[in-house]
Amino acid sequence: MVKVKIPQSTKPWITKGIKISCVNKRKLYLDCRNSTHVDSKNHYKTYCQVLSEVIKTARNLYYNNLIAQADNKQNVTWNVINTLTNAKTTNNMDPPNINGNSFTSITNTFNTYFISMADNLLANKFSRSNTTKTNDSTKYLKQNIKRCPSQIKLYNTTTHEINKIINSQKNKTSHGYDGISDKILKANAPFIISPLTYIFNKVLLTGVFPDRLKYSEVQPLYKKGEKTEIINYQPISLYLHFQKS
Secondary structure, three states: OOOOOOOOOOOOOOOHHHHHHHHHHHHHHHHHHOOOOHHHHHHHHHHHHHHHHHHHHHHHHHHHHHHHOOOOHHHHHHHHHHHHOOOOOOOOOOOOEEOOEEOOOHHHHHHHHHHHHHHHHHHHHHHHOOOOOOOOHHHHHHHHOOOOOOOOOOOOOOHHHHHHHHHOOOOOOOEOOOOOEHHHHHHOHHHHHHHHHHHHHHHHHHOOOOHHHHOOEEEEEEOOOOOOEHHHEEEEEEOOHHHHO
């Protein structure tokens, strides 16, 4: 009697039957490698295809049951998506420093630095200019605007225009804080075009831009030099695709 050694697997959807099939697949591979018969190779190829479909079905069934039995289906769904896309949140970076002062919180350090960048640029710009500081905004406008610009007229958008803009986007998987990528947006366009058109026309009519569309996710992009020096990072803003559209 020949004992079959069943390989161990950390994947919960890999059943005992699938493990045995993997052992048989290995045997068929060895037979196929040492054989010159075409039928042996075709049988091995077909066996691999069927086994792949079985594993894929078992995996989908496992995650579907996991989501169906969860109390918080939204959180579990995103955990499943992050697992399948190999999303990693580990951070092995050493704490950065600003002007030689080290910080233990990387997130707060980057936030402090990136927020101060605009203020520093504006301070340097106005310090080199001869512009007279004044608290009277109307006086500043009169000094810098010599004539009134032409009147701007805004026309309502249409579902056809919104659909055209969405379809012009590339099929990228990158996304903002809402988790919606261009690929997902284009796939669901037929179901959301009408609500989007209503929202955009409401913005044009009232002149009020939604607060949630004013946010962006800022990520530090390393350029060159020492990775512990925060000046060697550039802020990259990830906007929602509704903002870019």
